[in-house]
Amino acid sequence: MLRNLRLHVEKDYSSMSQQAAEIFAAAVRANAITAAKTANPRPAYGFATGSTPVGMYKELILMHKSGNVNLSNITAFNLDEYYPISPTDPQSYRVFMRENLFDAVGTPPENTYIPDGQAKDPIAECAAYDEKISKAGGIYMQILGIGNNGHIGFNEPGASLMATTWHTPLAQATIDANARNFASVNDVPRHALTMGMHSIMMAKQILLLASGEGKAEILHKALCGPITTNVPASLLQLHNDVIIVADQAAARLL
Numbered sequence: 001m002l003r004n005l006r007l008h009v010e011k012d013y014s015s016m017s018q019q020a021a022e023i024f025a026a027a028v029r030a031n032a033i034t035a036a037k038t039a040n041p042r043p044a045y046g047f048a049t050g051s052t053p054v055g056m057y058k059e060l061i062l063m064h065k066s067g068n069v070n071l072s073n074i075t076a077f078n079l080d081e082y083y084p085i086s087p088t089d090p091q092s093y094r095v096f097m098r099e100n101l102f103d104a105v106g107t108p109p110e111n112t113y114i115p116d117g118q119a120k121d122p123i124a125e126c127a128a129y130d131e132k133i134s135k136a137g138g139i140y141m142q143i144l145g146i147g148n149n150g151h152i153g154f155n156e157p158g159a160s161l162m163a164t165t166w167h168t169p170l171a172q173a174t175i176d177a178n179a180r181n182f183a184s185v186n187d188v189p190r191h192a193l194t195m196g197m198h199s200i201m202m203a204k205q206i207l208l209l210a211s212g213e214g215k216a217e218i219l220h221k222a223l224c225g226p227i228t229t230n231v232p233a234s235l236l237q238l239h240n241d242v243i244i245v246a247d248q249a250a251a252r253l254l
């Protein structure tokens, strides 16, 4: 494994969540001091949805409430959103983030950005999203999960990858994996708007979480295998500051 990847292996999901929250909170505290002196006093962070970061978000809420970290003063950019989907749909990532983090820590809605799943012109929406990230001064730390197929955001394995935020079809494997959150597999939107690989790789630091036996093989491929568009997460090997927090089950093959 490369030196630019720092790996924390934790006993289980709960300690993985705690460790990830501590790393994230430490970054928020440190960056708040530097950012106060810049044109962007609300540093931007990148958030992920899915089941993996839910425990970390719970820990962050506790830390915020006990005064250990202030999450009301950040700018948030989410990796992705289904397309099409209404921002009030219970399965939308907008609702997910409000329910799992933003409402509890009081991040003002005007400082939480998620691609608009109802945009009439998705291509223009994607271009505007990258522009907003850049205006916010870039992302200090990007939280990531990893798909069973090696996707990050909704950048699915394939012959090529996209650099900037884009309108993507979802891989069948992703539709099947995410069907657990919908009434039926037919209700899973077939597309998404997702930050592209360059948009993700531009974050100063990456914090990737992985939990469970089901992620062991793909995590090993991503971190120790060849860099390939067929495993989008393998491109993280080219980033110079990646922190991986995995539980023992997910880290089994590393």
Ligand code: F6R
Residues within 6 Å of the ligand: 047, 048, 049, 050, 051, 052, 053, 079, 080, 144, 145, 146, 147, 148, 151, 152, 153, 154
């Ligand atoms: C979610 C996202 C996805 C998930 C990945 C893992 O915003 O971008 O890449 O991180 O699908 O999902 P879970 O955590 O549910 O296994």
